[in-house]
Amino acid sequence: MAQMTMIQAITDALRIELERDENVLVFGEDVGKNGGVFRATDGLQKQFGEHRVFDTPLAESAIGGLAIGLALQGFRPVPEIQFFGFLFEVMDSIAGQMSRMRYRTGNTEQAPITIRSPFGGGVQTPEMHADSLEGLMAQTPGVKVVIPSTPYDAKGLLISAIRDNDPVIFLEHMKLYRSFRQEVPEGEYTIELGKADVKREGKDVTIIAYGAMVHSSLKAAEELEKQNISAEVIDLRTVSPLDVETIINSVKKTNRAVVVQEAQRQAGVAANVVAEIQERAILHLEAPVLRVTAPDTVYPFAAVENEWLPDAKDIVAKVLEVIHF
Amino acid sequence: MKHVLNEIESKFEMFQILNEKGEIVNEEHVPDLSDEQLRELMRRMVYTRVLDQRSIALNRQGRLGFYAPTAGQEASQIASHFALEKEDFILPGYRDIPQLIWHGLPLYKAFLYSRGHYHGNQMDGVQALHPQIIIGAQYIQAVGVAMGMKLRGKKSVAVTYTGDGGTSQGDFYEGLNFAGVYNVPAIFFVQNNFFAISVPREMQSKAKTLAQKAVAAGIEGFQVDGMDPLAVYAITKHARERAINGEGPSLIETITYRYGPHTMAGDDPTRYRTEDLDNEWEKRDPLIRFRIYLKNKGLWTDEEEEAVIEQAKEDIREAIKQADNTPKQKVSELIEFMFEELPPTLQEQLEEYKRKESN
Numbered sequence: 201m202a203q204m205t206m207i208q209a210i211t212d213a214l215r216i217e218l219e220r221d222e223n224v225l226v227f228g229e230d231v232g233k234n235g236g237v238f239r240a241t242d243g244l245q246k247q248f249g250e251h252r253v254f255d256t257p258l259a260e261s262a263i264g265g266l267a268i269g270l271a272l273q274g275f276r277p278v279p280e281i282q283f284f285g286f287l288f289e290v291m292d293s294i295a296g297q298m299s300r301m302r303y304r305t306g307n308t309e310q311a312p313i314t315i316r317s318p319f320g321g322g323v324q325t326p327e328m329h330a331d332s333l334e335g336l337m338a339q340t341p342g343v344k345v346v347i348p349s350t351p352y353d354a355k356g357l358l359i360s361a362i363r364d365n366d367p368v369i370f371l372e373h374m375k376l377y378r379s380f381r382q383e384v385p386e387g388e389y390t391i392e393l394g395k396a397d398v399k400r401e402g403k404d405v406t407i408i409a410y411g412a413m414v415h416s417s418l419k420a421a422e423e424l425e426k427q428n429i430s431a432e433v434i435d436l437r438t439v440s441p442l443d444v445e446t447i448i449n450s451v452k453k454t455n456r457a458v459v460v461q462e463a464q465r466q467a468g469v470a471a472n473v474v475a476e477i478q479e480r481a482i483l484h485l486e487a488p489v490l491r492v493t494a495p496d497t498v499y500p501f502a503a504v505e506n507e508w509l510p511d512a513k514d515i516v517a518k519v520l521e522v523i524h525f
Numbered sequence: 526m527k528h529v530l531n532e533i534e535s536k537f538e539m540f541q542i543l544n545e546k547g548e549i550v551n552e553e554h555v556p557d558l559s560d561e562q563l564r565e566l567m568r569r570m571v572y573t574r575v576l577d578q579r580s581i582a583l584n585r586q587g588r589l590g591f592y593a594p595t596a597g598q599e600a601s602q603i604a605s606h607f608a609l610e611k612e613d614f615i616l617p618g619y620r621d622i623p624q625l626i627w628h629g630l631p632l633y634k635a636f637l638y639s640r641g642h643y644h645g646n647q648m649d650g651v652q653a654l655h656p657q658i659i660i661g662a663q664y665i666q667a668v669g670v671a672m673g674m675k676l677r678g679k680k681s682v683a684v685t686y687t688g689d690g691g692t693s694q695g696d697f698y699e700g701l702n703f704a705g706v707y708n709v710p711a712i713f714f715v716q717n718n719f720f721a722i723s724v725p726r727e728m729q730s731k732a733k734t735l736a737q738k739a740v741a742a743g744i745e746g747f748q749v750d751g752m753d754p755l756a757v758y759a760i761t762k763h764a765r766e767r768a769i770n771g772e773g774p775s776l777i778e779t780i781t782y783r784y785g786p787h788t789m790a791g792d793d794p795t796r797y798r799t800e801d802l803d804n805e806w807e808k809r810d811p812l813i814r815f816r817i818y819l820k821n822k823g824l825w826t827d828e829e830e831e832a833v834i835e836q837a838k839e840d841i842r843e844a845i846k847q848a849d850n851t852p853k854q855k856v857s858e859l860i861e862f863m864f865e866e867l868p869p870t871l872q873e874q875l876e877e878y879k880r881k882e883s884n
């Protein structure tokens with residue numbers, strides 16, 4: 201066991217998969233010599249050579265297209281999109297092409313591609329470098345969308361994503377890259393995609409979150425504890441497909457729920473969770489299911505992003521609303 | 526079989542007027558600039574170098590946010606801009622703050638942009654868009670601006686900048702292609718500083734020059750010494766005249782170098798560049814060669830340079846004060862920027878944030 205940050209856990213997972221399967225290829229802008237702008241691929245080109253870990257010209261649409269072509273030759277591409285705000289450049293490759301590969305070819309071809317990308321906010325980047333676009337991905341049939349919240353999960357989920365035979369969008373919250381360390385086992389282990397994790401048991405209310413908001417939710421739960429409110433916290437870990445079973449089981453126990461996302465409110469992952477709850481457990485509910493989200497604006501200018509992002513205080517306030525409904 | 530590639534590539538030779546020793550090597554193309562214009566060009570380059578040094582220092586002190594260093598690229602940036610007119614429209618990249626400033630953007634606004642304050646994105650009549658973050662997007666937008674100018678019968682040009690890395694984007698090719706098809710008055714700059722963050726120029730294209738990418742679009746292409754202010758000025762002036770006369774768009778590759786890191790957000794050039802390479806380029810510095818040239822002509826003194834440096838420092842101090850005194854932006858304000866008329870859902874969110882902000 202070693203103490204690792206999330207970024208180290210990610211590098212570790214990539215190293216293990218590059219070692220284990222010669223079909224795994226890692227590429228993207230600055231991932232070679234530079235080891236990625238966040239250093240996620242640090243040392244990998246040196247260890248595995250320029251044929252396995254390589255820089256690309258500066259073109260996200262081409263990175264996506266290249267991955268698809270390599271997949272058709274039996275490779276298992278793990279491209280990096282330098283920041284997920286550049287999703288729009290690679291959107292056709294994801295939503296128009298790789299997500300449809302299996303379906304379109306009548307289940308004769310597949311696209312076992314894992315696109316890794318930093319996302320989320322709160323780290324004072326220039327425009328388009330911070331965003332929560334997972335909702336766009338979750339609305340795309342044919343791709344899985346995985347978002348780890350801890351170093352341990354990041355490693356296990358990334359290994360599973362790379363081994364998965366369908367396209368996975370693996371989103372790494374920038375604020376979590378180096379914010380804390382955790383015991384991470386050496387060697388390989390996997391965490392099943394599509395499975396949520398109950399981070400904290402509780403009986404009065406269920407808080408459902410993912411990414412950095414898991415930590416804000418845990419903080420809120422501690423705050424609520426002081427007010428004698430026992431909150432259960434669920435980390436979705438995969439936002440598409442949703443682990444409906446874990447969510448519903450919890451809500452049936454607590455009868456109240458708040459869904460938290462860092463993203464804007466409109467048409468997001470949280471809305472989807474709320475819909476699943478009311479369709480499957482409405483008679484168990486003592487209060488409407490409420491959402492904690494950012495407002496429906498463009499991701500804000502850096503100087504005001506901390507006020508824009510939801511935080512533990514907002515979560516506590518919403519929980520109190522459903523408790524006192 | 527005839528192989529045309531070599532023939533084409535051999536035609537793209539770097540255009541130079543003033544060499545690194547400050548000597549004129551291309552008498553025939555020396556631009557027609559008055560003594561005062563020559564001195565003004567030098568003043569702007571010196572001023573911009575100081576602005577770069579101060580911006581880096583202010584960033585390190587936490588008094589500026591996002592910043593992409595410009596030292597080394599003064600001839601590419603300032604001399605190209607020097608050939609433009611106020612009515613020309615600039616679509617800059619994130620490193621092109623100097624062109625915006627010399628086009629009329631107040632310094633304090635550039636600082637607010639760096640800090641992530643929307644005031645820095647409001648151009649207040651300056652014919653320019655805020656710096657583009659999405660690499661390549663400005664190239665195709667520039668065609669729209671140029672087409673609009675043409676449709677309106679204006680005698681102006683649209684000017685846009687990207688780096689060597691930017692030439693790999695689809696938008697780059699689409700921009701050149703559209704510009705050619707519609708024969709619009711546009712000038713496309715590629716500031717080739719040989720690195721896109723860490724990725725070297727050779728990784729962007731197998732082509733010997735980036736200027737030759739103009740050929741496939743059927744437009745004019747030039748490669749110019751981007752450390753030579755006279756050459757950059759002369760080529761830009763020529764491209765502008767062609768554009769205004771309806772002769773079509775041009776692609777200009779300037780051969781240059783950035784001395785500093787990619788941005789101030791943790792980039793470490795020692796991971797991908799050698800000190801030898803840095804030193805080699807610093808010998809070609811645009812300020813050094815232009816200073817020698819002007820001094821030889823009796824047009825520049827150390828006292829004059831000192832005065833420009835002091836003026837720049839003074840302006841920067843004032844601009845930082847003005848930036849500090851600008852009211853903080855609020856989430857509620859930003860909600861109001863979403864639509865001309867807010868839909869009810871946003872109206873509700875606006876009220877919510879106003880309540881929060883008054884607490």
Ligand SMILES: Cc1ncc(C[n+]2csc(CCOP(=O)(O)OP(=O)(O)O)c2C)c(N)n1
Pocket residue numbers: 229258260282286289620658659660661687688689690691692716718720721722787
């Ligand atoms: C579409 C897009 N992809 C990636 C980036 C991240 N990025 C910012 S600058 C840069 C390198 C740009 O290099 P170049 O075009 O040569 O310009 P330079 O920075 O050298 O001026 C990259 C990859 C971005 N801003 N936009």
